[in-house]
Amino acid sequence: LTVDACRRVTEAGLAQLRGVRRLKLVKLQCSGGFLSLLPQLEYVRLFDCRRIVDTSLATLCTASSVTLSNCVRITDEGVHLLAGVRRLKLTRMLVTDDAFTPHTALEKLHLKSCPNITDLALRSLPSLTVLAISACHRITGSGVRHLSSVRYFSAPHLPELDDEAVK
Numbered sequence: 001l002t003v004d005a006c007r008r009v010t011e012a013g014l015a016q017l018r019g020v021r022r023l024k025l026v027k028l029q030c031s032g033g034f035l036s037l038l039p040q041l042e043y044v045r046l047f048d049c050r051r052i053v054d055t056s057l058a059t060l061c062t063a064s065s066v067t068l069s070n071c072v073r074i075t076d077e078g079v080h081l082l083a084g085v086r087r088l089k090l091t092r093m094l095v096t097d098d099a100f101t102p103h104t105a106l107e108k109l110h111l112k113s114c115p116n117i118t119d120l121a122l123r124s125l126p127s128l129t130v131l132a133i134s135a136c137h138r139i140t141g142s143g144v145r146h147l148s149s150v151r152y153f154s155a156p157h158l159p160e161l162d163d164e165a166v167k
Contacts, residue, residue, distance in 0.1 A: 032056025119143025
């Protein structure tokens with residue numbers, strides 16, 4: 001189900017989506033409290049949901065896949081709450097390395113235009129098999145080099161990488 005820029009859709013309305021397993025929300029105007037009423041969600045994509053807050057993400061810790069794009073009120077703590085998620089995509093998020101400390105279950109990570117993430121974040125992801133990084137200029141070859149479990153690696157727009165990173 002996709003809800004895109006529907007200004008009149010409220011938290012009460014979204015809370016009625018009890019059977020939905022896949023949800024894409026774009027430019028949602030509510031705080032995300034309704035997510036706690038939807039524990040069955042498996043795939044969640046939030047784009048430009050500027051009122052969604054960290055605590056809204058707690059229920060999503062059992063989701064298979066979460067995408068957060070330009071959700072400006074989500075901090076490191078919100079990403080911490082997603083520790084059980086296996087696939088995570090972050091785009092234009094201001095989270096830091098601290099967001100990834102407990103992510104031992106994370107298998108697939110896509111980062112795009114996340115300026116505060118450095119090599120340190122990658123060191124705390126032991127289960128990672130897929131890594132796609134784009135325009136995260138604080139990630140260098142030394143951060144990628146130790147990721148022996150990664151089977152798929154993509155890094156367009158990352159001039160900081162060197163030959164050692166792609167071996």
